[in-house]
Amino acid sequence: xxxxxxxxxxxxxxxxxxxxxxxxNEAFEGSVIKGRVVAIEKDVAVIDVGLKTEGRVALKEFTxxxxxxxxxxxxxxxxxxxxxxxxxxxxxxxxxxxxxEESWVKLEKGFENNEKVEGVIFNQVKGGFTVDLDGAxxxxxxxxxxxxxxxxxxxxxxxxxxxxxxKMDRRRGNIVVSRRTVLEESRAEQRHEIVANxxxxxxxxxxxxxxxxxxxxxxxxxxxxxxxxxDVAWRRVNHPxxxxxxxxxxxxxIIKINHETHRIxxxxxxxxxxxxxxxxxxxxxGAKFHGRVTxxxxxxxxxELEPGIxxxxxxxxxxxxxxxxxxxxxxxxxxxxxVQVLEVDPVKRRISLGLKQTxxxxxxxxxxxxxxxxxxxxxxxxxxxFGLFIGLDGDVDGxxxxxxxxxNRPGEQVIEEYKKGDMITAQVLDVDIEKERISLGVxxxxxxxxxxxxxxxxxxxxxxxxVVTTEVLEVKEAGLEVKIIGxxxxxxxxxxxxxxxxxxxxxxxxxxxxKVDVRITLFDRKARKVAVSIKALxxxxxxxxxxxxxxxxxxxxxxxxxxxxxxxxxxxxxxxx
Numbered sequence: 001x002x003x004x005x006x007x008x009x010x011x012x013x014x015x016x017x018x019x020x021x022x023x024x025n026e027a028f029e030g031s032v033i034k035g036r037v038v039a040i041e042k043d044v045a046v047i048d049v050g051l052k053t054e055g056r057v058a059l060k061e062f063t064x065x066x067x068x069x070x071x072x073x074x075x076x077x078x079x080x081x082x083x084x085x086x087x088x089x090x091x092x093x094x095x096x097x098x099x100x101e102e103s104w105v106k107l108e109k110g111f112e113n114n115e116k117v118e119g120v121i122f123n124q125v126k127g128g129f130t131v132d133l134d135g136a137x138x139x140x141x142x143x144x145x146x147x148x149x150x151x152x153x154x155x156x157x158x159x160x161x162x163x164x165x166x167k168m169d170r171r172r173g174n175i176v177v178s179r180r181t182v183l184e185e186s187r188a189e190q191r192h193e194i195v196a197n198x199x200x201x202x203x204x205x206x207x208x209x210x211x212x213x214x215x216x217x218x219x220x221x222x223x224x225x226x227x228x229x230x231d232v233a234w235r236r237v238n239h240p241x242x243x244x245x246x247x248x249x250x251x252x253x254i255i256k257i258n259h260e261t262h263r264i265x266x267x268x269x270x271x272x273x274x275x276x277x278x279x280x281x282x283x284x285x286g287a288k289f290h291g292r293v294t295x296x297x298x299x300x301x302x303x304e305l306e307p308g309i310x311x312x313x314x315x316x317x318x319x320x321x322x323x324x325x326x327x328x329x330x331x332x333x334x335x336x337x338x339v340q341v342l343e344v345d346p347v348k349r350r351i352s353l354g355l356k357q358t359x360x361x362x363x364x365x366x367x368x369x370x371x372x373x374x375x376x377x378x379x380x381x382x383x384x385x386f387g388l389f390i391g392l393d394g395d396v397d398g399x400x401x402x403x404x405x406x407x408n409r410p411g412e413q414v415i416e417e418y419k420k421g422d423m424i425t426a427q428v429l430d431v432d433i434e435k436e437r438i439s440l441g442v443x444x445x446x447x448x449x450x451x452x453x454x455x456x457x458x459x460x461x462x463x464x465x466x467v468v469t470t471e472v473l474e475v476k477e478a479g480l481e482v483k484i485i486g487x488x489x490x491x492x493x494x495x496x497x498x499x500x501x502x503x504x505x506x507x508x509x510x511x512x513x514x515k516v517d518v519r520i521t522l523f524d525r526k527a528r529k530v531a532v533s534i535k536a537l538x539x540x541x542x543x544x545x546x547x548x549x550x551x552x553x554x555x556x557x558x559x560x561x562x563x564x565x566x567x568x569x570x571x572x573x574x575x576x577x
């Protein structure tokens with residue numbers, strides 16, 4: 001029997017003990033604890049977590065995504081305790097959450113040390129994929145799956161592989177990983193190793209991996225090299241696909257290696273003989289060759305003389321007559337043409353060619369067919385302030401200067417009678433082959449009015465001071481247009497030269513076709529000028545009559561003197577023109 005000092009626990013003592021027990025148990029909630037598998041019921045493992053209670057965990061939490069095999073009875077496992085007791089009196093535990101907690105600790109260390117972590121891509125979501133990092137779920141953006149975009153990710157699913165962690169946020173439970181950075185790192189290491197074993201000038205076999213407009217990428221066994229389009233062949237290659245195809249095995253020479261960027265430049269033509277060697281002897285200046293037009297530009301056309309050798313026909317050397325025409329209107333791509341070598345520069349690898357030099361110079365042909373003094377016909381192509389341009393045989397132009405339009409009238413006046421499209425006849429005055437000029441004359445087809453007059457100034461009847469008979473060609477308000485009878489000379493008598501008396505200086509006194517005696521007041525053979533005057537003739541006759549038949553001082557009137565002179569003149573008979 002107990003002593004008086006021993007007593008049974010009071011209600012308060014029991015409550016304190018109960019609180020202490022539960023408080024200790026509650027400290028385990030939200031943490032990973034160890035438990036023992038006591039039974040396997042279908043797809044569930046019953047686990048004793050040592051808190052006088054058991055919990056149940058689905059077997060798939062142990063075996064999912066290629067993990068360990070299902071636990072056996074009696075095996076010790078780690079689980080996450082969410083709650084000590086639920087409504088059924090069981091502990092709420094999770095193997096997934098236990099693994100996730102373990103993974104986060106391990107992943108954070110890997111993230112801090114920039115280490116790779118292993119994971120499994122197990123699902124596809126918007127914008128990318130989900131990755132199981134041994135219990136922790138991470139997001140893999142689509143752009144971080146591979147170095148190049150891939151269409152089928154099936155072979156990558158459910159396969160353990162390394163990843164880099166790009167971002168971690170434990171509070172939000174977010175992890176972002178990349179598979180691409182792992183591949184790039186591995187590739188860089190591999191490239192560095194391969195490049196270290198390559199040398200400039202080395203000849204190596206490769207496979208064409210990709211073709212672009214500017215060249216082709218050749219796989220050299222783990223690293224790509226660029227074969228530029230200009231290094232494919234010595235001849236012009238407009239596009240690499242003309243020579244190469246994807247998957248084709250090629251033999252290339254390493255031209256340059258950049259050890260910093262791991263870029264490799266390759267060449268195929270460098271393995272062939274350089275066609276520019278001895279080019280000057282092969283294509284001497286002045287020699288003519290047959291070639292094919294390969295390319296046309298604004299400034300000329302390129303002509304292939306042999307594979308790898310092209311020359312430029314500048315636009316100025318394409319045609320004798322078509323000066324401001326695009327080369328594409330003279331030749332066409334792939335056209336066969338004859339050219340002449342104008343210049344060879346082996347250092348700059350340039351050959352200047354001429355197309356027009358293989359054709360006859362049209363000015364030479366014109367000079368042979370139409371010598372100086374011959375007559376030609378053509379259409380007025382253009383009118384300028386200094387003459388007319390006439391289209392002639394051989395697609396050349398000739399020019400009639402203003403001074404060669406008419407013997408008597410000013411060229412500025414005569415040119416107004418012509419318009420574009422008129423057909424005219426002219427005489428060839430000169431052909432300058434070097435300057436490509438043809439001089440024509442229209443007035444030369446008619447007789448030179450001065451040609452009928454003696455070259456010796458003053459000789460014959462036509463001279464300054466001589467009296468000649470003219471025929472009125474036209475009556476104008478300002479005077480008379482007349483022709484000196486017996487010559488081809490025409491001139492104009494101004495109104496104030498029509499009579500001595502002002503009252504008689506009226507053009508209407510005369511009629512077309514009327515014969516009129518005049519005195520020549522100007523005769524300049526060099527300037528091709530002749531001037532006549534009726535007034536001067538009358539004044540000269542008056543002076544002569546006074547001297548012959550008396551003077552006013554002797555008492556005879558002017559009328560008597562002139563009357564006597566007139567009678568004497570009539571007795572001599574009319575002056576013949």
